[in-house]
Amino acid sequence: MGADTAATQLAALTADRVDHRFKGLPPEADGLTVGELAAQRRNLFTDGFTTPVLALSAERLQHNLALMETYATRHGLAFAPHGKTSMAPQLFWQQIEHGAWGITLAVPHQVRVARRFGIDRIFLANELVDHAALRWIAAELARDEDFRFICYVDSVRGVELMDAALAGTTRPVDVVVELAAGEGARTGVRTEAECAAVADAVAATTTLRLAGVAGYEGEVPQADPERVHAWLRRLTALAADFDKAGRFAGLEEIVVSAGGSAWFDAVADVFAEIPALSRPVLKLLRSGAYVSHDDGHYRKLTPFTRIPEEGALHPAFRLWAQVVSRPSADQAFANAGKRDAAYDLDLPEAQVVRRDGVEHPADGVEVTGLSDQHAWLRTSPGAELRVGDWIGMGLSHPCTSFDKWELIPVVEQDGTVVDYVRTFF
Amino acid sequence: MGADTAATQLAALTADRVDHRFKGLPPEADGLTVGELAAQRRNLFTDGFTTPVLALSAERLQHNLALMETYATRHGLAFAPHGKTSMAPQLFWQQIEHGAWGITLAVPHQVRVARRFGIDRIFLANELVDHAALRWIAAELARDEDFRFICYVDSVRGVELMDAALAGTTRPVDVVVELAAGEGARTGVRTEAECAAVADAVAATTTLRLAGVAGYEGEVPQADPERVHAWLRRLTALAADFDKAGRFAGLEEIVVSAGGSAWFDAVADVFAEIPALSRPVLKLLRSGAYVSHDDGHYRKLTPFTRIPEEGALHPAFRLWAQVVSRPSADQAFANAGKRDAAYDLDLPEAQVVRRDGVEHPADGVEVTGLSDQHAWLRTSPGAELRVGDWIGMGLSHPCTSFDKWELIPVVEQDGTVVDYVRTFF
Numbered sequence A, B: 001m002g003a004d005t006a007a008t009q010l011a012a013l014t015a016d017r018v019d020h021r022f023k024g025l026p027p028e029a030d031g032l033t034v035g036e037l038a039a040q041r042r043n044l045f046t047d048g049f050t051t052p053v054l055a056l057s058a059e060r061l062q063h064n065l066a067l068m069e070t071y072a073t074r075h076g077l078a079f080a081p082h083g084k085t086s087m088a089p090q091l092f093w094q095q096i097e098h099g100a101w102g103i104t105l106a107v108p109h110q111v112r113v114a115r116r117f118g119i120d121r122i123f124l125a126n127e128l129v130d131h132a133a134l135r136w137i138a139a140e141l142a143r144d145e146d147f148r149f150i151c152y153v154d155s156v157r158g159v160e161l162m163d164a165a166l167a168g169t170t171r172p173v174d175v176v177v178e179l180a181a182g183e184g185a186r187t188g189v190r191t192e193a194e195c196a197a198v199a200d201a202v203a204a205t206t207t208l209r210l211a212g213v214a215g216y217e218g219e220v221p222q223a224d225p226e227r228v229h230a231w232l233r234r235l236t237a238l239a240a241d242f243d244k245a246g247r248f249a250g251l252e253e254i255v256v257s258a259g260g261s262a263w264f265d266a267v268a269d270v271f272a273e274i275p276a277l278s279r280p281v282l283k284l285l286r287s288g289a290y291v292s293h294d295d296g297h298y299r300k301l302t303p304f305t306r307i308p309e310e311g312a313l314h315p316a317f318r319l320w321a322q323v324v325s326r327p328s329a330d331q332a333f334a335n336a337g338k339r340d341a342a343y344d345l346d347l348p349e350a351q352v353v354r355r356d357g358v359e360h361p362a363d364g365v366e367v368t369g370l371s372d373q374h375a376w377l378r379t380s381p382g383a384e385l386r387v388g389d390w391i392g393m394g395l396s397h398p399c400t401s402f403d404k405w406e407l408i409p410v411v412e413q414d415g416t417v418v419d420y421v422r423t424f425f
Helices: A002-015 A034-039 A058-074 A089-097 A108-116 A131-143 A156-165 A192-203 A225-244 A264-272 A297-301 B002-015 B034-039 B058-074 B089-097 B108-116 B131-143 B156-165 B192-203 B225-244 B264-271 B297-301
Strands: A053-057 A103-105 A121-127 A148-153 A173-178 A208-214 A254-258 A281-285 A317-328 A331-334 A349-355 A358-361 A365-370 A375-379 A390-394 A407-411 A417-422 B053-057 B103-105 B121-127 B148-153 B173-178 B208-214 B254-258 B281-285 B317-328 B331-334 B349-355 B358-361 B365-370 B375-379 B390-394 B407-411 B417-422
Touching (some): A002 A089, A034 A417, A053 A058, A058 A089, A089 A103, A089 A108, A103 A108, A108 A121, A108 A131, A131 A173, A148 A156, A156 A192, A156 A208, A192 A208, A192 A225, A225 A254, A254 A264, B002 B089, B058 B089, B058 B407, B089 B108, B089 B417, B103 B108, B108 B131, B131 B156, B148 B192, B156 B173, B173 B192, B173 B254, B192 B208, B254 B264, B264 B281, B349 B365, B375 B390
Parallel strands (some): A053 A407, A103 A121, A148 A173, A208 A254, A254 A281, B053 B407, B103 B121, B121 B148, B173 B208, B254 B281
Antiparallel strands (some): A053 A317, A349 A358, A407 A417, B053 B317, B317 B390, B331 B375, B349 B358, B365 B375, B407 B417
């Protein structure tokens, strides 16, 4: 039933009207459907779009989707890309069409969005003890036998709260014990002995079923290849120990999951070493940032710098803003700020300047700060920048770029806008 | 016509359906209208809301609205609160009902939202040289004779770009020359001589009309009361000089505008000194953060610390998250992160812990970081915090709190949710 729901709901996005909710779009397009606007194949630079406007490269998006499909397939990994990155059901479905097993999410609201758009397999990479959210998950499981849902547990108390909230449900909720990435790391059980205690608590319920183990190597303290590999081996050893102890006896498959966007090469390495267990193993990779990649944090962190022979992700976002003020020889201001650009890990990177249809590199132009609605630009002597110019900026951190835009133009290399991606944050 | 448009569009918000777009709301409320849900007067803590959820205090909101109305009236200031803070048309109209002259905004998209909701007087506290946006503004001015629109100019080139975009329009666009707050400050003309050159450029057009002067004292370098007063006196002197030069001869009133949320006491002081000019003066204050106030940056900066006899703003936001993990004696994790809380100026402040209907102070609990979807909490020995507890947090920076929530419950002291505020970012 997921595909039918998806078709209906994705069609509703296409039939939705362009209006005041969506920034950057041409004001005179108000009242057109999103589909009608896309069919006009407008040019981002000449057909009435207003600044600031975020553009998602059509070609780079497709490249990234295909590259991670190839990567997961080559390494025998199932793939549940983290949907929190984009919160865009259209992209969730493109990821699934590119071979993804399902979608990873972080909080129940995100699960609601995915369910609305017919996503059948959801991995919630987080603890879940919210009573109302658990009641809703239970109702979804009861309503739809195709719905597969897995979430973390990392404490006996958490198990007890889940069990209480789920009392009387018909299908048990699948859980994986989360192994913490180390002392002082984020969520997750800190020792194997505690993992066993949590698994025992799960086994004592009828509302939960232990489906495997998981964790997030991105939080390994002072992460380096050696430490990350070592932690991943702890995780796979935990799976093997649990299996030996008969904890997975009733399952069709054992879930072993890890993998953000910085160490999926290590995940591939170590998951390849998993010995034969009593049941088939679903080796679930969860990287999410790849879909747009970036021009900052993930450009530095991506594993493809260590494995160039396997390809390279391409940064797919460019934020266009307009220079509105040039008050001195060394300062300029553009009309995009914290409302428009990611700013949590790095500032935007000035890349190109566009004037009268001609682009030149933004040499000598640097973003030095963001106000709520302004970018502060420092310019070197000789930098070519005038009031009215459009400035194209690269961003750092896909998650905090997507979350500032509700409808994002998908733009081909020549500026033609071929689609619009809707987000739900 | 503004009030009719407003009534229709605000009613449409009430008639809108609760669904996957809005986080924090009860999942089983899906399909109710927002108005029906409000009429149920649910309790935030016991009636199915899911975490994280941002609550706006009904009483504190009303207190803040009334206090700034009193303040502006007492000091003879017209008030155009900055709407970028909330981007909530319901709040815009509450501000207008509390005596506001109009609404200040920062970018054309925000003007579109305000116009959609029938706001007739808009002060755009920014330069505007976007061709498509200017064409739309011109069309709005032509369509609606009640629409009053004012924006900044700070360069001759900016004036030329506006003039070119507005060619053939029927009503000139009102502009104010922005005086920069100093060398190295944000936008605005740096010297009085350049201000005159920009005003000359305006006068040479038929598409623009010089309506006054404005600026933003919040960007005065190394701001202190003396420097801020000095800059404000430069601004009012500029108005007087322009007036003496006959630049305002055709106006009904002269606009002089300043005033963010940190120095409106200084604005009141200096604007009270404005001598009689050739026309009445519209002394326009633009503070926006007061509407929710905060528990961080603006708590420290608010002028009411210098003028306690005039009252005090009350922080109106509390972000509720749930403790999902307690992996060690000194760590805990709640399910709210960068997607939910402001993090650009300060981290959230842990204030109260709620368990089984009882609240206690969050003694010994400190927010030490935010991931995309998690709050990192450090706990002192003896801190009372368990998995499942709700933790109530104060936030710093209203602008980056509102912008993470599309539908915000308005909650009375006892937890009753009496309304929902919609935002458009």
